[in-house]
Amino acid sequence: MRSLILITLKCYALQQTAQTYSQRRRAMFRDKDRYLSIILISPSILAVLIFIYGFIAWSVRVSLSKWKGLSADYTWNGLNNYINLFSDPRFHVDVRNTLIFTGVFVIGSILLGFTLAVMLDQGLKGESFFRSLFLFPMAISYIVTGVVWRWLMNPAMGSRTSGFNLLFSYLFQIFVKPFDPEAVFRGLTWHTTPTWGIAAIALAAIWQMSGYTMAMYLAGLRAIPAELREAAQMDGATELQIYRYIMLPLLSPVTLSALIILGHMSLKVFDLIVAIAGKQLPLDVPAIYMWQTTFDGLFYGRGAAIGILLLISVAVLIIPYIRYTLKTETEQ
Amino acid sequence: MKTNLRIGKEWLYIPLIFMAIFYLIPMYVMLVTGFKSFAEIDLKTMWNLPNGIHFDNFVEAYSKLSPSLWNSFLMVIPATLISSALGSLNGFILAKWKFKGADIIFPFILFGMFIPYQSILIPLVQFMSAAGIKGLPGLVLAHVIYGIPITTLTFRNYYASLPQELLEAAKIDGADMLGIYRYILLPISIPSFVVVLIWQFTSAWNDFLFAVILTGNKEWPITVALNNMAGSQIIAWNVQMAGSFLAALPPLLIYIFLGRYFLRGLLAGSLKG
Known part of the structure; x- marks a missing residue:
């Protein structure tokens, strides 16, 4: 269900064309705001990085282990x-x-x-x-x-x-x-x-x-x-x-x-x-x-x-x- | 531009009405069965109207499901509000305050929208128990984090469609980033907020996978409680149907009252695609 708004994904791409403006814009940026924007968005990026990509890597590791039972067991098991x-x-x-x-x-x-x-x-x-x-x-x-x-x-x-x-x-x-x-x-x-x-x-x-x-x-x-x-x-x-x-x-x-x-x-x-x-x-x-x-x-x-x-x-x-x-x- | 009404198209009402009946059948059966008495529950008469109106099924279903209905509200409301607020802020930064690498990061955020959650489930459970986050707060956290891609996408597209001049004028007037967000973008983002709030509410309310993994029976939201009630065999079909109706009602009401809004956002977005 979550992916339903996917059509809107297309709009994102459309905005890429707006990039030509970005050079003009950049001149107006102030450093303070730029740092602030990075600080404000970093919790979300960090969350995505950890909870999506980090967890995928963790799952891959579990899939290569012999873990069976309640306690974690990361003994190498190859592709078995x-x-x-x-x-x-x-x-x-x-x-x-x-x-x-x-x-x-x-x-x-x-x-x-x-x-x-x-x-x-x-x-x-x-x-x-x-x-x-x-x-x-x-x-x-x-x-x-x-x-x-x-x-x-x-x-x-x-x-x-x-x-x-x-x-x-x-x-x-x-x-x-x-x-x-x-x-x-x-x-x-x-x-x-x-x-x-x-x-x-x-x-x-x-x-x-x-x-x-x-x-x-x-x-x-x-x-x-x-x-x-x-x-x-x-x-x-x-x-x-x-x-x-x-x-x-x-x-x-x-x-x-x-x-x-x-x-x-x-x-x-x-x-x-x-x-x-x-x-x-x-x-x-x-x-x-x-x-x-x-x-x-x-x-x-x-x-x-x-x-x-x-x-x-x-x-x-x-x-x-x-x-x-x-x-x-x-x-x- | 639409095709104008032409003569001879009226026959299309026949398949349309036929399809309308197909879409309404499950709702009809749900309500009709929900109002039947126990004695009337028979597959043979599943299409028949009830002999009388038995509200007691709904009372019984409510008494069984009310704690989990409450859990659902308790979980869905913060999850929806937090992820919408985050999405709006992220979308604003990614659309109007591009930093180096913003365009590289965005597709990676998007991909998170599509992943099968089975691929992160084991680490998620391990993480929650290591961090000592239990029950509903854990569920809220999961919905907020895994809701970031979709909410960011929706707001980003909306903000990117706004003319750059709007921001530049404000900058010339001396507004800083937060000022622009607070006084210029936020007041005109109400339509996007409605779209995202409805979206997040519906998907968190209807979620089953996270709920069944992350909550115990005291914290079960409605989907898990309903599934377990239906699977238990002891509960009669008329009560199950009444319970299904209760579980479907909040998102349905939202759809009925705000659905046009939602669809408008959906279609407006796709028109450009």
């Missing part, structure tokens, strides 16, 4: 914690679940967000009402969402099947039965199939975050000059063609942002799954494994290794994104 994870069946489940969750959540949110944005961009009456309605789940805690969706997806058999189960069971019949006709006889239903379980949880995440994706696309659509659309209309382009050939390519930076922001969120997904599934192994993800193995199982070394792997996967997405955003905007 990492190597063990790669052959750990639970971690395999986690990676698979994360991939499925990411696929369903990111694609679903982007498709839904884009569709909603295009519909709301038509200048219909009540636009702001719908916009607020689609956005409100963002204000709610994943825990609340999880508790409610757990009830909505509560498994029940036969004629008592209701809620989203009915829909999912129906989809299950369509998509799974043709490939595995005996699935039902083996007692397989959508909620005993991990793939479906994790995809169903992704649906709750889509409910929560698609409104945000919509807001990103709406902002992008509003930033496209009206002349472009008008010119295309003059040339006889249909509404559909305008979106396909003009809006969609122009919106590709928004799509990229959405892909990265939503993608990094799904790597970190934690509370939603805790609230819907508790600590059920089939629906496990790395963030939950880390939490459980560290604070319940006291496998600190392994927990730190999972945390660092999560960090690396997020960094691979986010660092190029920050660089790219800052750079492209400076060039403008």
Whole structure:
């Protein structure tokens, strides 16, 4: 949730252009103020340095240790914690679940967000009402969402099947039965199939975050000059063609942002799954494994290794994104 | 510029209303179930309206959750105020009082916004226990520190959008840095403060990870208490739903009353992007 204001990141880059002024400004600086500004900002910089970068380094050190149990143990263990994870069946489940969750959540949110944005961009009456309605789940805690969706997806058999189960069971019949006709006889239903379980949880995440994706696309659509659309209309382009050939390519930076922001969120997904599934192994993800193995199982070394792997996967997405955003905007 | 209303677009209301229903379903089920009596709780009738209005679920949920609701307020209010104040000061310095290396530091602060907190959790717990910081103060500290990136970013963007002439004029009039901040920037930063305060309030209120790691059951904020109540199996669904509603209410009220403000800030920022 924290990263939602990311769009504003772009503004930062825009200001880089203002740097040309800085030479002119510098002459006016007085030394006293300059020192004061450094003194005032240093607690925050120090806090970031220690609590983010220092703690990351500390975690890396823990991940290379044999620490297991309540008291700290920094005995060197090399990369063993990492190597063990790669052959750990639970971690395999986690990676698979994360991939499925990411696929369903990111694609679903982007498709839904884009569709909603295009519909709301038509200048219909009540636009702001719908916009607020689609956005409100963002204000709610994943825990609340999880508790409610757990009830909505509560498994029940036969004629008592209701809620989203009915829909999912129906989809299950369509998509799974043709490939595995005996699935039902083996007692397989959508909620005993991990793939479906994790995809169903992704649906709750889509409910929560698609409104945000919509807001990103709406902002992008509003930033496209009206002349472009008008010119295309003059040339006889249909509404559909305008979106396909003009809006969609122009919106590709928004799509990229959405892909990265939503993608990094799904790597970190934690509370939603805790609230819907508790600590059920089939629906496990790395963030939950880390939490459980560290604070319940006291496998600190392994927990730190999972945390660092999560960090690396997020960094691979986010660092190029920050660089790219800052750079492209400076060039403008 | 918006597309003007054209004839033939009214059919769009059909998918829009359909989607509106999709977004309202969980709220509907939450409220309907929250008002049902215990006897009415059945998956088969989950869509039905309650037979009568049973406020007692809310009373029961409140009596179970009220200490943690109070904890949440106690933690969220200082966390929100402190991190907003810090963000405003940092943003002012990074935008208008650039020192050497400010542009190098900023991306590093930004990255802190995205890190999975699992990667700093073990040191954080170790640090808190070594420093003897327990419970709610520790949680406040975590929210303040890990809130620095986002609050700094928001204020920095806002201050950087203000014309430099505004400051130069004040400098010529003899105002020093703090004077400029106090008398020129602070009074016009109210919109940014609203955005950041809402943001920090919502994310601290809704946080679960820090809360579950850093607090014991006396200091549980509402998210942890709700999750444990829901996971305990003893508590009936109607009470769980009433409790969920109580937990969702404060951020929802803020969203309802200030959401337009918030969205305006969000969209205004992205327009330039």
